[in-house]
Amino acid sequence: MNKINKDRWIFIGCVVVATTFWAMQKLSNNYKFIQRYSVRYTIPNGKVFKRQPTSTVEVTLVGLGWDIVTKSAKNIGDKIEVELSADNNQLIPSSAIAEKINSLLASNEISVSQIKPSNINILLEDQANKKVPVVSKMNIEFLPGFFIKNEIRFTPDSVVLTGSQQQLKDINQWNTEIVYISKLNKNIVEMPVALESPKSEMLRLDESMVRMNLEVEEYTEKIFTVPLRVKNSDSKVKSIPNKVEVRCVVGLSKFDLLTEEDVELYINLDESLIKRNVNIAPISISRLPSFVRHISYEPAAAKFFVLK
Structure with missing residues (x-):
């Protein structure tokens, strides 16, 4: 049993050494690596973007694998700071972006191979x-x-x-x-x-x-009767009922202010009703204070008779 455990640990050690040697050999080669950088713009006072420019650039880095891994890992989350002039039309060339990236990387072993977009167009306005x-x-x-x-x-x-x-x-x-x-x-x-x-x-x-x-307040119901008015009638008309019971839901602060004179109900006698020999018209509201939250009344319609 001890010999088996010993052989197992020897095997694991060999695998670790081989893997480490393989990784170091691979990382000693040149590689291309793509990394994204955020771009942050400083705009002069009194100016705004006419069109939003790109907020990220895609950068292809070239260098030894080990250098790229260590340097790029350090610079993850870094932003490229671009200070704009007051000109309404500006072009930020890739060379200016590359210079800023090289400054962030601070390495002679890694170079910028490509930047997308290659140039950044800036449009400003007042x-x-x-x-x-x-x-x-x-x-x-x-x-x-x-x-x-x-x-x-x-x-x-x-x-x-x-x-x-x-x-x-x-x-x-x-x-x-x-x-x-x-x-x-x-x-x-x-x-x-x-x-x-x-x-x-x-x-x-x-x-x-x-x-x-x-401001919130308690609401309650106020009940009163109002006369039913007749509109658009050339003749003398009698309505049944001629008064209607009204129920209004109103805030306590407005309870005493609300009276029957604030509410007007009516029936509209247009000629079409009379020509069709219809003697029932719906009751409608023509006046109601804005502070009344809800109103109901009975009945919803009234009979009318043209007096000869």
């Missing part, structure tokens, strides 16, 4: 600014009997966008991120809400976050 309102994408679920008292308020209520004129032309608002709130029954005060991130690196916001304030 930056434009546009102020647009912040729009809520809040998804709020209230506890039964509670609802919004006043409109949602954001601070700041608008953001300034910076980009090209073409980009800003069709942007007229900026959304918050979608936020879900459930079972709400109290006010929200100075809640931080993130704004949507620009989908393009060429567009910038002066704010990434706003603060939300929302």
Whole structure:
């Protein structure tokens, strides 16, 4: 048994030595190796990209295998920094990119064989600014009997966008991120809400976050009767009923403000009804305060009679 274990360890040692020798022999040869580098641009103040340039370059490196492995491993994640001038049209040649890569590698044993793209075209233009309102994408679920008292308020209520004129032309608002709130029954005060991130690196916001304030109150039902009006009738008409019971769901702060004079219901007697000898018309709403959340009434239609 001891002899078998000894032979096994001798065999493993031989394999390790052979593998190491093979790897060192291979790594002593010249190889080509492709590596990607991120490109980061520094733009002069007052300028923006007219068209987004490439953000990565594909570089073919040539050198001894060992040098490539050690150097490229050290430089993984490195960025090529390119400082732009104020000219609207610029060309970054491959030689300038190669120089920056050689500086990162800091090795005489590795050379840059090829760069894709070979040249980088830069198109700049004067930056434009546009102020647009912040729009809520809040998804709020209230506890039964509670609802919004006043409109949602954001601070700041608008953001300034910076980009090209073409980009800003069709942007007229900026959304918050979608936020879900459930079972709400109290006010929200100075809640931080993130704004949507620009989908393009060429567009910038002066704010990434706003603060939300929302007043919440209890709602209840108020019941009263309103007279039923008749519209578009040249003759004297009697409706049955001539008064309708109305149920309005309204916030407690507006409960005493709401009266029957704020609500108007009517039937519309166009000639087609009379010509068809129809004496039933649907009841519609012609006036209702915006603070009423819901309204219902009975009946939904009324009979009418033309008095001779």
